[in-house]
Amino acid sequence: MAVSMRDIKRKIGSIQKTQQITKAMKMVAAAKLRKTQEAALIFRPFQNKLEQMIALLVNSTSHQESELLRFRDVKNVDIIVITSDRGLCGAFNHNIIKETERFIKTKLTGKNVNLVLIGRFAHTYFRFRGIEPKEAYSGILKDRADYGEASEIMEKVIADFLNGESDEVYVIYNRFVNVLIQKVTIKKLLPVMIGDKVPSEQNAVEKFTFEPDKETVLNKLLPKYVKMELYGAMLESLAGEYAARMTAMDAATVNAGEMIKSLTLEFNKARQATITKELIEITTSIEAMKQ
Amino acid sequence: MPELNVSIVTPLKKVFEGKVEYISAPGILGEFGVLPSHESFMTILDVGLLDIQPKDQDKIKILVVGGYFEVDDDNVFVIADEVVTKEEIDIDKARENVEKYKNELSSLSFGDANYEKVRRLMKKYESMVELAS
Numbered sequence: 001m002a003v004s005m006r007d008i009k010r011k012i013g014s015i016q017k018t019q020q021i022t023k024a025m026k027m028v029a030a031a032k033l034r035k036t037q038e039a040a041l042i043f044r045p046f047q048n049k050l051e052q053m054i055a056l057l058v059n060s061t062s063h064q065e066s067e068l069l070r071f072r073d074v075k076n077v078d079i080i081v082i083t084s085d086r087g088l089c090g091a092f093n094h095n096i097i098k099e100t101e102r103f104i105k106t107k108l109t110g111k112n113v114n115l116v117l118i119g120r121f122a123h124t125y126f127r128f129r130g131i132e133p134k135e136a137y138s139g140i141l142k143d144r145a146d147y148g149e150a151s152e153i154m155e156k157v158i159a160d161f162l163n164g165e166s167d168e169v170y171v172i173y174n175r176f177v178n179v180l181i182q183k184v185t186i187k188k189l190l191p192v193m194i195g196d197k198v199p200s201e202q203n204a205v206e207k208f209t210f211e212p213d214k215e216t217v218l219n220k221l222l223p224k225y226v227k228m229e230l231y232g233a234m235l236e237s238l239a240g241e242y243a244a245r246m247t248a249m250d251a252a253t254v255n256a257g258e259m260i261k262s263l264t265l266e267f268n269k270a271r272q273a274t275i276t277k278e279l280i281e282i283t284t285s286i287e288a289m290k291q
Numbered sequence: 292m293p294e295l296n297v298s299i300v301t302p303l304k305k306v307f308e309g310k311v312e313y314i315s316a317p318g319i320l321g322e323f324g325v326l327p328s329h330e331s332f333m334t335i336l337d338v339g340l341l342d343i344q345p346k347d348q349d350k351i352k353i354l355v356v357g358g359y360f361e362v363d364d365d366n367v368f369v370i371a372d373e374v375v376t377k378e379e380i381d382i383d384k385a386r387e388n389v390e391k392y393k394n395e396l397s398s399l400s401f402g403d404a405n406y407e408k409v410r411r412l413m414k415k416y417e418s419m420v421e422l423a424s
Binding site: 147228 | 301302303305319320330334370372373
């Protein structure tokens with residue numbers, strides 16, 4: 001009995017240590033989430049403004065004006081998949097992978113799909129299945145989303161789109177809804193679709209003077225817009241990752257607490273059993289001596 | 292006197308927001324200045340310095356590396372890809388980089404794939420030196 005008691009005690013100790021770690025991880029994730037949310041708060045008005053301007057311009061120019069707006073027959077598709085670099089965040093990454101595979105199987109049958117992977121998880125997963133991605137980036141989404149990185153990734157993707165290597169570009173990422181919910185989202189990046197976000201003043205564009213001209217301005221703005229879409233997705237994904245990790249670690253902490261409780265109970269039972277056993281031994285030996 | 296409401300943002304931060312008497316910016320076709328009651332106007336920015344004269348305050352200079360500029364109804368909106376302020380500049384390094392990219396640029400000819408990129412980098416460090424000194 002004594003051995004088993006020590007075993008239980010050791011087990012409790014190790015779970016307590018795990019609990020401390022999960023608690024700390026939860027707190028770290030919460031702090032990082034707050035920072036990411038702040039970044040998103042700064043970024044959102046910026047994105048809205050640019051979206052408005054683009055919508056205004058797109059609706060007043062012909063769609064043929066810019067290569068990035070033009071639809072073509074779709075043969076080759078690029079998908080940018082955003083996962084996290086690190087694990088311990090519940091089903092966060094798995095949901096993305098599952099959705100990516102479903103999307104390829106159901107919507108893109110017969111098309112040549114190339115993957116651009118952001119985050120170590122996706123890369124490991126697809127490499128294990130023998131699928132080599134076109135590009136794979138890891139170590140980018142660490143603590144913060146970087147606009148420079150997003151812009152570089154997107155520049156390559158845009159270049160491929162322009163020289164005809166891809167006809168459509170999608171991004172798949174976890175959208176941050178709230179701390180408990182991350183929604184897997186598929187968004188088409190190229191060709192740029194803005195159609196229904198038409199601003200109310202139809203003639204607003206008429207009062208502007210453009211330098212050098214409307215088309216050039218639009219052509220310069222479109223890549224910026226697409227880059228920002230990717231940056232926005234990265235930001236959302238990062239916030240989602242921290243939220244997912246927070247929930248996962250919170251659950252782990254609670255579970256560890258429950259485990260400690262039941263182990264403590266077992267420990268007390270074992271202790272009581274030894275005491276009872278010792279008492280029986282004493283009383284029986286006294287009884288034996290009496291005779 | 293009317294004034295301009297200027298806000299300058301990058302994807303990462305709000306750089307400047309406030310009432311301004313005059314702002315000049317490096318347009319893609321050359322530098323231009325904007326006073327209150329300017330007509331509605333949109334353009335693309337090159338690499339260079341934004342010159343801002345805020346109301347009742349000292350002049351501010353900000354280095355923008357490409358971007359977008361809009362005036363509408365005395366509201367000025369600048370979206371910059373990247374912004375450098377005076378405090379962030381290491382002048383010796385900037386001078387070094389000016390030389391480096393100048394040399395690189397002279398080996399390229401107009402129309403090369405890298406020409407525009409290198410030119411912008413050179414201009415960026417040149418503007419840094421200008422801003423810091």
